[in-house]
Amino acid sequence: MGDHHHGPAKGLFRWVFTTNHKDIGTMYLWFSFAMFILGGTFAMIIRAELFQPGMQLVEPGFFNQMTTLHGLVMVFGAIMPSFVGLANWMIPMMIGAPDMALPRMNNWSFWILPPAFLMLASTLFMEGGAPAFGWTFYAPLSTTYAAPSVTFFIFAIHVLGVSSIMGSINIIATVMNMRAPGMTYMKMPLFVWTWLITAFLLVAVMPVLAGAVTMMLMDIHFGTSFFSAAGGGDPVLFQHVFWFFGHPEVYIIILPAFGAVSQIIPAFSRKPLFGYASMVYATAAIAFLSFIVWAHHMYTVGMPVAGELFFMYATMLIAVPTGVKVFNWISTMWRGALSFETPMLFSIGFLVLFTIGGFTGLMLSIAPADFQYHDTYFVVAHFHYVMVAGAVFSMTAAVYFWLPKWCGRMYNESMGKIHFWVSFIGFNITFFPQHFVGLAGMPRRIPDYALQFADFNMMSSIGAFIYGASQILFLYNVIATIVAGKKVTDEKVWDGAEGLEWTLPTPAPYHTFEVPPKLDPAHTHS
Amino acid sequence: MFRLSANPAIDTVIKLMTVAVAMFAFVFVVMVPLYNVLCDALGINGKTSGEAYTAVSAAVDESRTITVQFVATNNEGMPWGFRPAVTMMKVHPGAANDTVFFASNPTAENMVAQAIPSISPSRAAEYFHKTECFCFNQQPLEGEAEAEMPLQFIIDQDLPRDVRTITLSYTLFDVTEMVGDTVAAR
Numbered sequence: 186m187g188d189h190h191h192g193p194a195k196g197l198f199r200w201v202f203t204t205n206h207k208d209i210g211t212m213y214l215w216f217s218f219a220m221f222i223l224g225g226t227f228a229m230i231i232r233a234e235l236f237q238p239g240m241q242l243v244e245p246g247f248f249n250q251m252t253t254l255h256g257l258v259m260v261f262g263a264i265m266p267s268f269v270g271l272a273n274w275m276i277p278m279m280i281g282a283p284d285m286a287l288p289r290m291n292n293w294s295f296w297i298l299p300p301a302f303l304m305l306a307s308t309l310f311m312e313g314g315a316p317a318f319g320w321t322f323y324a325p326l327s328t329t330y331a332a333p334s335v336t337f338f339i340f341a342i343h344v345l346g347v348s349s350i351m352g353s354i355n356i357i358a359t360v361m362n363m364r365a366p367g368m369t370y371m372k373m374p375l376f377v378w379t380w381l382i383t384a385f386l387l388v389a390v391m392p393v394l395a396g397a398v399t400m401m402l403m404d405i406h407f408g409t410s411f412f413s414a415a416g417g418g419d420p421v422l423f424q425h426v427f428w429f430f431g432h433p434e435v436y437i438i439i440l441p442a443f444g445a446v447s448q449i450i451p452a453f454s455r456k457p458l459f460g461y462a463s464m465v466y467a468t469a470a471i472a473f474l475s476f477i478v479w480a481h482h483m484y485t486v487g488m489p490v491a492g493e494l495f496f497m498y499a500t501m502l503i504a505v506p507t508g509v510k511v512f513n514w515i516s517t518m519w520r521g522a523l524s525f526e527t528p529m530l531f532s533i534g535f536l537v538l539f540t541i542g543g544f545t546g547l548m549l550s551i552a553p554a555d556f557q558y559h560d561t562y563f564v565v566a567h568f569h570y571v572m573v574a575g576a577v578f579s580m581t582a583a584v585y586f587w588l589p590k591w592c593g594r595m596y597n598e599s600m601g602k603i604h605f606w607v608s609f610i611g612f613n614i615t616f617f618p619q620h621f622v623g624l625a626g627m628p629r630r631i632p633d634y635a636l637q638f639a640d641f642n643m644m645s646s647i648g649a650f651i652y653g654a655s656q657i658l659f660l661y662n663v664i665a666t667i668v669a670g671k672k673v674t675d676e677k678v679w680d681g682a683e684g685l686e687w688t689l690p691t692p693a694p695y696h697t698f699e700v701p702p703k704l705d706p707a708h709t710h711s
Numbered sequence: 712m713f714r715l716s717a718n719p720a721i722d723t724v725i726k727l728m729t730v731a732v733a734m735f736a737f738v739f740v741v742m743v744p745l746y747n748v749l750c751d752a753l754g755i756n757g758k759t760s761g762e763a764y765t766a767v768s769a770a771v772d773e774s775r776t777i778t779v780q781f782v783a784t785n786n787e788g789m790p791w792g793f794r795p796a797v798t799m800m801k802v803h804p805g806a807a808n809d810t811v812f813f814a815s816n817p818t819a820e821n822m823v824a825q826a827i828p829s830i831s832p833s834r835a836a837e838y839f840h841k842t843e844c845f846c847f848n849q850q851p852l853e854g855e856a857e858a859e860m861p862l863q864f865i866i867d868q869d870l871p872r873d874v875r876t877i878t879l880s881y882t883l884f885d886v887t888e889m890v891g892d893t894v895a896a897r
Contacts, residue, residue: 353727354731391731392733392738396739414884415786415827415884415885415889419750425742426742
């Protein structure tokens with residue numbers, strides 16, 4: 186087996202050939218941050234165009250490419266890889282494993298991602314431009330009417346799908362086979378639980394996405410008619426296939442975020458997580474329900490009333506396990522010895538704003554009401570409350586929480602707090618007014634709008650610039666911490682933090698738990 | 712539990728890979744056919760059967776009169792002239808009715824068209840039986856030629872009583888490139 190006690194290899198090839206879960210986690214995190222900046226740049230172009238009514242900066246076709254690439258890059262390039270990176274770093278340390286179960290596959294699942302996104306971004310410079318059919322790429326917009334670059338888009342989706350599937354298989358194999366003795370399933374930290382369930386969702390639905398783009402490929406190049414009415418196919422079929430993937434996908438994004446805040450809130454409340462078992466069951470219930478609600482994205486396609494009712498009630502049912510989670514987080518804080526360091530601030534921000542996003546989701550689930558909200562800015566506001574304030578805030582909290590453990594240096598707390606408040610205020614200025622313009626009828630994905638929406642749109646754009654700028658502060662804070670942050674040597678960086686990762690030295694050594702840890706019999710989940 | 716490999720991690724990987732491959736196949740062998748079967752069986756999406764109907768009973772329900780409206784639309788970029796001979800008919804459930812649609816090809820090229828039907832309200836689709844329809848086949852037309860395209864239909868006596876008007880809409884697609892020149896030259 187060779188000598189396990191060496192450090193990382195030297196030079197650039199350390200990163201190319203590494204099979205170390207911490208190295209790969211770090212690469213995932215940096216890659217996702219780069220994609221976050223890229224997708225954010227696209228968002229800034231969108232908001233700059235919408236700053237005033239009328240066509241200001243870009244061509245309508247280019248605007249459509251921006252909305253499309255913003256969505257694709259943020260979902261598949263920023264949020265998903267960031268949580269995979271966090272899983273790579275934390276899961277082995279949390280369950281007392283020396284590394285991931287399949288380290289070489291781990292290397293491979295990371296390294297096929299950058300080429301996929303390079304290919305996707307390169308479509309911007311191709312004849313006919315980048316994909317311009319929205320991140321949901323509905324046929325026939327994405328087949329009959331798509332730019333030739335759509336083929337590159339399809340291949341990029343295939344590659345990142347393979348990456349996600351390999352990453353998830355690795356996580357499941359690790360959690361199922363490499364837990365330290367005594368670490369039973371119901372003792373696993375909640376972050377591990379949410380990732381285990383997420384990984385199962387990914388294995389089940391990423392192939393469905395691959396199937397959808399494969400059918401597109403066949404319609405475009407091989408003369409089939411899956412989605413072409415002229416040949417006996419049906420464009421609505423595309424929406425069913427897409428959302429059969431797409432709805433579990435939104436839980437793939439949010440469940441690890443739930444897991445991360447479930448680690449952070451107890452640490453800064455100095456109390457164990459309230460209702461651990463119910464959290465696990467609620468996560469599983471959400472995952473199950475996510476498979477039977479997909480058509481609530483397509484209430485307006487002309488479904489039978491029975492179908493609308495089924496999907497409406499099934500969707501509303503999701504509010505129950507989600508409510509259990511919110512209740513448990515609040516109960517964890519109840520009468521806790523709270524302190525408000527940056528990770529806790531982002532977690533509370535997550536809790537408040539995600540709940541707002543959940544409520545607008547409940548509004549959207551009501552089939553008759555949805556006919557008004559469908560494809561308006563109300564939907565945009567809703568999913569940014571759950572994606573940005575949900576997933577991104579939680580991810581940011583996780584970075585602040587575990588960064589000192591990763592690099593042995595403490596970030597600048599004041600700068601972190603400023604980052605939180607600027608983000609929180611900027612985010613709300615951006616997206617809260619979009620509820621109003623949406624209810625008033627402003628359609629999404631359009632580069633121009635009626636004059637009565639001008640004030641709210643200007644507000645939104647200003648908020649977006651504030652939110653965007655605050656992420657530069659975040660980048661600076663993280664780099665400054667790694668380069669010159671105040672050294673931390675305490676194993677438990679945070680006095681209230683519980684879990685195996687906090688029993689390791691700080692910074693976490695290159696190899697950890699080569700000998701499985703002995704679990705304190707009194708040790709429960711954290 | 713059933714083990715596929717002595718190494719438990721490899722065992723997990725093989726099983727999960729199988730799930731992933733099965734889900735990919737699921738899209739093609741289950742989702743697509745199931746969608747089409749459901750649409751046919753339930754008549755949702757306003758799809759009518761693509762095959763000729765054979766009348767099962769000759770009884771005509773004279774007590775009810777149903778208004779049938781005809782709509783003809785060209786898909787984007789389709790240059791043909793396309794219109795129904797009459798835009799509206801009053802018919803009795805159970806009776807066989809005939810009408811025609813006119814098509815004209817104003818271009819100099821031989822072209823092939825495919826008409827795709829849609830019924831509104833969609834729950835009437837399963838009660839709208841076509842014994843003959845130009846939509847069952849692709850319609851070739853030589854350059855600058857015209858054609859009468861027949862439609863024969865029976866409305867089922869079981870049509871829900873609250874349905875009094877049915878709209879049958881055809882969208883005409885240019886499928887010349889899809890079928891190649893063989894049919895166009897026929």
